Amino acid sequence: MSDIDIFRTVYFEECSELLQELETLLSGIAEGDDQADALNGVFRAVHSIKGGAGAFGFDALVTFTHSFETLLDHVRQGEVAPGPEVVALCLRATDIVADLVMAAREGTDLPEGFGEAERAAFEALSMAAGSPGADDEGGLEDFDIDFTPVAVDIGARHAAPEPAPEAPSGWSIRFVPHARLLATGSDPLVLIRALGGLGRLTVSADTTDLPGLEAFDPEASYCRWSMTLSETKAGRAEIEEVFSFVEDACDLEIVPVFDAIDPAWSEDGPEDAFPDFAALMAEAGLAPSPPAGPEAADMAPEPAPEAPSQAVVLPGPAVAGSEAGPSAGAPARGGLQTIRVELEKVDRVVNMVGELVITQSMLAQQVDDTIRDRYPELVRGLEVLAQTTRGLQDAVMAIRAQPVKSVFQRMPRLVRELATKTGKSLRLDMEGEGTEIDKTVIEQLSDPLTHMVRNSADHGIETPAERIAAGKPETGTIRLSAQQSGSTILVVVEDDGRGIDRGRVLALARERGVVAPDHTPTDEQIDNLIFAPGFSTAEAVSDISGRGVGMDVVLSNIRRIGGSVQVRSLAGRGTRMTLRLPLTLAVLDVMVVSVAGHPYVIALSSIIETLETGRAEFSTLPSGERILRLRGDYVPVVDLSARFGLAGAQKGPGRFVVLCEAEGETRLALVVDEVIGQQQVVIKSLEENFEHVEAIAGGTILGDGNVALILDVDGLRPNGPRRSAA
Amino acid sequence: MDVLDFREDGAEETAIAPQDALQLIAFSVDEQTYGVEITTVREIRAWNGATPLPNTREYVRGVINLRGTIVPIFDLRARFGDGRTEPTRTHVVVVLSVGSKWVGLLVDAVSDIVTVPRSAVHAVPEGNSTDTELLCGIVTHNDRMVGLIDLEAVTSTASAAA
């Protein structure tokens, strides 16, 4: 990534935060939140987006946000009333800003005149409110200026030729923002952060000009920075690039630094000496005045003739071989506390930690009493290793955890668009957006959630006329919530619509052969039929929920990641769909069982209970199928050794029944030889090198290094998954 | 300067220009010798059991753990329709990369590394359909026939015909 890319990435990430905030604030205003506060927030967010857009030359975005901002300013001034239609316009404008940001990010073109209608609407409202140029200060003019880079010609200033004949070990950068830099929405924090991405950055700030509150002007710039960039490959160009968008709004000096050579530096605490020196050097700009104090004598500069700047400590040949390498010039004073890391790198760590967990448990299994007696130190070490490994695993998973907000935030716009398309009046409530899940799960959540919300809007919620006729409020509500429950996350999509029309669903299911003509499923089973492949109850296939490729996709996506979907419906009152998702895809809590000498694992989340076969009551149906009678309920029985055609399984009573919950609350009793225990495993794909295996969800590697298969409980049901609704 | 084109292989073969050389790992199943191009071989390991997969084809012996990745093992004897191997610890798994996948072939033993000119590869005679399906060529080495395994075909999971 080049610096400009980093800088852009930062900008776009901020844009998505700001857009989300806009969404929240505008929705809040629509709900009657304190308008003054919210409006300020909205204004600020739009302003920030505009600022960055101006800096990057995203003209369409600047133009649009400028008009948007102008309107907002009138609203803020009370010249335009923030009525529902104005708020709706602002929401639509937010969507357009999002599209423009997306287009800028992807480098794609939007259709000619995109957003023009809205922009015209802003202009009309603004015009009505007052002079269109009311915001001239700090307005568009700032952005129309050609960015004439004020290249600071250090070379000329120091009368030394550039480029330097030898590569500098770092750079000293002096940065004094003008007030205008802040006014255009740029923030030194962002710039310095970007600079920090180039190497090791030591920053010292001079705030001596800062007045007390009575004289404090939020728009003024009170701080100047002296920075030293070391351990960097960056040249002057890269550094200038970071500031290229604000070059005309700040003073910038970039001076190369050559290796510090005085060993005293590394011995006598560079932490003290370096920042002072850097500041001093930068302060002086060019003056080679040696720092005062005892050290000064030691590092009396011996200017090498080829050095471009005398301001810097210069390498004297006599001491150049001393051990003071580049690191000596890089004080270990607190660096950034957050870093951006490519997800792939984190994934690699997660995977390796997974392996480490396995290796650790394998080692732990080797410890027996003999080893314990003979090598107590080794055993203690292994215990510490176990603890550290667990800690490491938690820590790594926490790095990859993200709030579900990143998925939820796409939904308000979806609902708005659905409202427009269907002509229905929709409202979206969201709860628990802060709930954190592993990023890999979040990525799998977006499509199913989109389908579910669409389904609610399209099939669940009635038209306004139907709703009024049914005595309901005209506006239909879709409620989206997330919460953690043990090691699973529950995501619920609920609507107050008409509910599932079971008669029609069943008729369709029969017609399509999904349900046998003589079979009468329960209400709950009928409800869950909407997830059957190719099933769609919309009489007219709509442009929104698609052509029956919706809900079955939800189910297969969710099941692939070890989750489940459940639907409940009340006729005339609404539908609730509950997604159960694992907290992480990286590790799975399982029970290890053995069948015919082979280990299998079953996700703990699907196990209801285990019991010995001796205590279980089996009956045989006329078809020969065995069923388990349990507390008045009958549960189909699957003997894994028979199901998998494994020879050498145990016979007789000493075996175990694992009672599992399969799809749609059906239950299944699995007969296994032995229950070995519970553990965490790392899920491995069989498809990666092979193919999907029926009734197997994947593999995992046990402590002894052998592969154990993960059972797909749904796939084990006697009639296979979803073949019949029974 | 013509020496540059000349390479001594120590064997009785005549020198083969490097761009024309085909290096094979040869292995045996029963009395028959087969080969795969050496560049596809990732690892050779002794048989140490495999976790069986339920309800899969006879020649799929199961899966093993190869440094954290799950790799399927194909029983070459069974693949050629000669019944499953009764593997012992002297049997060998040749781990190969086929496309983006890693697979293991269970064979009796690895016998040799063979270098032959590409021009010496003969087409498989029409006849036995298993041979034409699973071999992509035949070469002769030390008077023995070496069948070149068509890895895609042998490890194809789509063709359940065999």
Place this chain on the structure above:
Amino acid sequence: MDGTDQHTIALARTLDGGDVGALRAALAEALARGPVRLDASGTERVSTSGLMVLLSAAVSARAMDRPLVMADPSPALEEAIETLGLADQFAPMIPSHAGNAPGQ
């Protein structure tokens, strides 16, 4: 607690450009009344001017001889302070930092 009428100002989730004017007013008002404690635990996004107004408050507080402390700065705030090289300036305000203020 310590006998003085200490005001706690909980800093907002964002301390961006547009928030600074209001924060300035709130800080000035609170300092006029007595010692001020800033609860900075909930701040998730901060801009340079957001930090400047806090430092400006410290200037005022010193002039008025009023205690001003910032409790429990959020990671985002800490990061911004570090990034901008303002650790020294903030050290006197943050009790836990006073001890290990770098350099001085």
